[in-house]
Amino acid sequence: MQTPDGLGVTPPDKAIALPLTPPSSAKGSSPAVTAVLRIFALHRAGQLSPWTKTKISPEEHTELWRRLPANARLCRYVEEKVRYDFDPEYHLLVTRMPTATHDAFIAKIVENLLFQLKTISESLPPAEAKTISQIQWQNTSRIVLRDEPGAGGDETDYKLNPKYPMRYPDAHFRHSSEKYSHVVIEVSYTQKHHNLPYLAESYIIGSGGSIGLVIAFDISYGGRSSKATISMWRPRTWVDDAGVKHLEVIQVIDQVPFRSADGTPTSGTLSLRLLDFVLPETFRDVRPSVQDTPISITHEVLAEYLEAAEDNEKKAQAGLTRLPAHEQVVVHKREWSPEEEYDSDDDRGIVERESRKARKTDEKDEDWVELAYHAALNIAFSICTNYPGQKVGTNLATHASGDNHAKATGELPEPQRDRLKEIGESEVKLVVANSCQNMQWGN
Structure with missing residues (x-):
């Protein structure tokens, strides 16, 4: 590794x-x-x-x-x-x-993929549709890479006894019957770019191959060039002459541009299949022709998403506000009483003492x-x-x-x-x- x-x-x-x-x-x-x-x-x-x-x-x-x-x-x-x-x-x-550009870009990609999954599901018989509808976007929830069979532990256990790598991917898709997400998406910055192969290997090896696809978009945030690329990794298994099974990670797409240095979209398509979103065992009752249903996003659409995200962040930084900074405005705020938050006078006293201590510590810190x-x-x-x-x-x-x-x-x-x-x-x-x-x- x-x-x-x-x-x-x-x-x-x-x-x-x-x-x-x-x-x-x-x-x-x-x-x-x-x-x-x-x-x-x-x-x-x-x-x-x-x-x-x-x-x-x-x-x-x-x-x-x-x-x-x-x-x-x-x-x-x-x-x-x-x-x-x-x-x-x-x-x-x-x-x-994450930056605003990062969040807006990943949100549009997720929205596109969810729409395609929903469209496929709605065109199928109930049994197959139900299986596909259980593929869900996991937002920013964490992944603890326990590659040991039967490894467990809750959130508290992990904080105090961290035996395994923990990741917060930018987005990931998981079927409700599976332990791990099968598709992980990362959006890279200049600082993060050189670590992508390590991250992809960590996801795939750490999950014992259960994470079947890692997609990375390098958007070169804040750089002089507008070039943006796609990379992709998958697991590969084989058995040697001694009967030992091996697992490795292979890069199937290596920094293919979807936007050129001058900001224009390139020709091409990010092409996936429905089967990429689950383990093969999960689709045992889904017809092979359905499993091979294409899911894709063109480079032109990806470039549009990125440009819109960048423009939105620029406008947010320099856009209009209801109360311009040069205007003097007297603000009237509603008085707030926290009385209802305490079950007893003792609770109130404890909270107030701890709040005073926390304020003093925070101010110093x-x-x-x-x-x-x-x-x-x-x-x-x-x-x-x-x-x-x-x-x-x-x-x-x-x-x-x-x-x-x-x-x-x-x-x-x-x-x-x-x-x-x-x-x-x-x-x-x-x-x-x-x-x-x-x-x-x-x-």
Whole structure:
């Protein structure tokens, strides 16, 4: 199985820094866990890149989920909003933060595929139609890749005892009678592109071949080129002369463009079959001719979906609002009383005490995150400017000093400069080096 080298490269404009001086609530804990907590906080603040990687062991993952409940608001946010992949074998946690373009593009693809499945189902006799209607889009639910027969465990077990890789694919389709989704779809950014073969292999091998198709769309988000491509992987099994069964992953489509660099659609079609959406055993009562029913999306339609998604994000950023920013408006808000939320005075007292503690912790943590974020961002920017094209990893401590450090910190607001003077250059060097370990920045 491939190793995920370079997984989740973070661009300089979204560098994630380890905290400079942890608040009292974080002292004595693993630096990796503290870093992940800060990443989650940046996610909540909307300051995270779409694909951010962190090194963290299974033991640290357990510590993470033991610590998170201490901050009720952040814990609830992570459980409801944060999508992250975790690989216990390679000690990798990748936090996903999809862009508006990403979400709109994947939504149109899913809508198209669901419509075709529904159309096929409606044309068939009741028994076959029922089987096909049970193929459902799984939205952004997680997949735990337990390739051991009979492996189980609920959500809590996984958080505290993560034995298996966990993935949050961008979209996937699963038949209600099957354990795993059979089709997985990923939308790739520049950072994520080089990890797609590893991701595809992880899905297919980790599911024991039950995931039968991984489709990846590389939309080169934020790049100079408008080129967008399709890649696809399938499982392959065979038996050797000794009678041993083998499972491997083969790439059947390798970065075939559906939109050229100048933004024009290419000729071609993404072609699937109905059988691609289920295990063969699931279709044992479905006629072979029905199983071979084509399901396809032309490159022209895919390019239209992507262009519409990109335009929609641009308009959302610069579009009209009901209350323009230059107008002065007095806003009247309804008063809200939380009395009905408490079953007793005791409950109310407990909630209020915990809320006060959480607010104090959050305020300290958010100030800390902002300081660390801006410090590392400026230092990293200076390094990348002075060392163009160079991969910056564990040797970052060598560069995060002298003129680089002075230039970077000189661009910080005065309160942050004063704070960095208190901390000292040596500690800042160590912090930035640790936070950027395993990150690779180019031009």
